[in-house]
Amino acid sequence: MYVLHVEKLNKTFKGGLFEKDRHVLQDVSFHLPEGQTTGFVGSNGAGKTTTIKCIFDFIRPDSGKIHFFGTPLNSQSKTRIGYLPERPYLYEFLTGMEFLKLHWNLCYGLSTKDFVERAHEALKKVDLFEARDRRLRTYSKGMLQRAGIAQAILTRPDLLILDEPMSGLDPDGRAMVKDILHEEQKRGVTLFFSSHLLQDMEELCSRLVVVNKGKILYEGGLPDFMSEFQSLEKAFQVLKNREAKNV
Numbered sequence: 001m002y003v004l005h006v007e008k009l010n011k012t013f014k015g016g017l018f019e020k021d022r023h024v025l026q027d028v029s030f031h032l033p034e035g036q037t038t039g040f041v042g043s044n045g046a047g048k049t050t051t052i053k054c055i056f057d058f059i060r061p062d063s064g065k066i067h068f069f070g071t072p073l074n075s076q077s078k079t080r081i082g083y084l085p086e087r088p089y090l091y092e093f094l095t096g097m098e099f100l101k102l103h104w105n106l107c108y109g110l111s112t113k114d115f116v117e118r119a120h121e122a123l124k125k126v127d128l129f130e131a132r133d134r135r136l137r138t139y140s141k142g143m144l145q146r147a148g149i150a151q152a153i154l155t156r157p158d159l160l161i162l163d164e165p166m167s168g169l170d171p172d173g174r175a176m177v178k179d180i181l182h183e184e185q186k187r188g189v190t191l192f193f194s195s196h197l198l199q200d201m202e203e204l205c206s207r208l209v210v211v212n213k214g215k216i217l218y219e220g221g222l223p224d225f226m227s228e229f230q231s232l233e234k235a236f237q238v239l240k241n242r243e244a245k246n247v
């Protein structure tokens with residue numbers, strides 16, 4: 001069973017006056033097998049964030065079929081998914097604990113009595129337990145990113161979708177996020193995260209979905225991809241040539 005199945009997703013953004021419409025996702029299809037980590041890689045503007053927003057229906061796709069755990073997204077499957085947006089809005093006047101409480105309350109059907117235990121567990125995982133009663137405005141950038149991840153893993157989700165979890169962090173910050181994701185993998189989570197850097201994927205992913213200009217260029221094993229192409233640039237070149245010959 002696939003934890004997420006995306007089939008022929010299309011999205012067009014309407015252009016303004018004198019502007020053309022932009023077809024930014026073209027028949028995007030991929031799937032996430034249970035318990036595996038899949039990297040979603042593509043250059044800036046390739047369509048990663050738009051794809052992720054469409055699969056949650058935050059923005060409405062023109063067409064496409066999206067199934068989570070075998071069915072369209074519903075209140076039951078929502079409780080099994082953790083999500084880190086590309087630019088999470090963090091209320092700076094809340095403390096770490098209050099921020100997590102807000103998210104806990106927004107999740108349907110969670111019991112209040114479990115909150116403190118789960119929040120402490122998540123904060124320890126991201127190394128923010130000591131800072132839990134400080135306001136978010138006193139957190140560094142790396143701490144804020146980890147607070148966002150704490151929010152995503154708070155409910156011990158079966159599926160974790162993270163949009164650029166390592167973006168803007170220094171090497172220590174990136175290593176820390178990778179350690180957190182390694183721990184989540186041990187828990188058996190199905191993980192899907194985006195980045196424009198292939199090197200972010202190498203340590204964590206067994207599978208890769210490559211998107212370029214709104215089209216999926218590759219879906220498959222990461223080792224196979226690396227031995228065939230070595231780099232994203234080379235993959236873009238070779239796969240585009242292949243596509244041109246097929247047309």
Ligand SMILES: Nc1ncnc2c1ncn2[C@@H]1O[C@H](COP(=O)(O)OP(=O)(O)OP(=O)(O)O)[C@@H](O)[C@H]1O
Pocket residue numbers: 013022024042043044045046047048049050051086196
């Ligand atoms: N609300 C919007 N209105 C119009 N165009 C949009 C909108 N959101 C995204 N786009 C366009 O859709 C394309 C894909 O953008 P998207 O944010 O999905 O890329 P991305 O792969 O996430 O890039 P990045 O690595 O920079 O985050 C871009 O050309 C972008 O300008």
Ligand SMILES: [Mg+2]
Pocket residue numbers: 048049050086163164
């Ligand atoms: Mg993006």
